C-alpha cells in the first residue's frame with residue numbers, strides 16, 4: 693500500500709506554504725514571516741508553512757501549519773505554480789514546495805511558533821525583507837499578480 697500518495701516522485705520531501713494576501717483577486721499586501729531556526733535559516737523571511745506529514749494531504753498540512761504558526765484560519769485560493777512536475781518550487785536538494793494564495797478568515801497573524809516576526813509587505817515593497825534564497829523566484833511570480841495600493 694502506498695502510504696504517501698501526495699509525495700513527489702523526485703524523492704524530495706514536500707513542503708507547503710501560503711502566500712497570505714489581503715485579497716485573492718487583487719492582492720495589495722503579502723505576509724512574510726521571519727524564521728527562528730535552525731541557525732542556518734534563522735533570520736530569513738519565508739512564506740508560512742511546513743512539511744507535509746505522511747497522514748495528511750498537502751492542504752490539510754497547510755491549514756494545520758497556519759493554525760499552529762500564525763494562529764489563523766485561512767481560505768485557500770489558487771495555487772502559485774512552480775516549474776517542477778506537480779507545479780512545486782525547488783528548495784535545495786531535500787525539499788520542494790507547493791504554494792497557494794490564501795486570505796485570513798479568522799484571527800490576526802502572529803509569530804506564535806517557528807517565527808519571531810510577521811510583516812505585511814505592500815506592493816512595491818515585496819523585496820524589503822531578506823527572503824530565503826529559494827523564495828525569491830516565488831515572490832517574483834507573486835509580484836506579477838500585485839496591483840498598486842495607496843499604502844504601498
Ligand SMILES: Nc1nc2c([nH]c(=O)n2[C@H]2C[C@H](O)[C@@H](COP(=O)(O)OP(=O)(O)OP(=O)(O)O)O2)c(=O)[nH]1
Nearest residue numbers: 707708709738739740741742743783787824826827
Ligand atoms: N515553510 C517554508 N519553508 C521554506 C520556505 N522556503 C524554504 O527554503 N523553506 C525550507 C526551510 C526548511 O528547510 C523547509 C521547511 O521546513 P519547516 O521547518 O518550515 O517545516 P516544519 O514547520 O514542518 O518544521 P519541523 O516540524 O520539521 O521542525 O523548507 C518557505 O517559504 N516556507
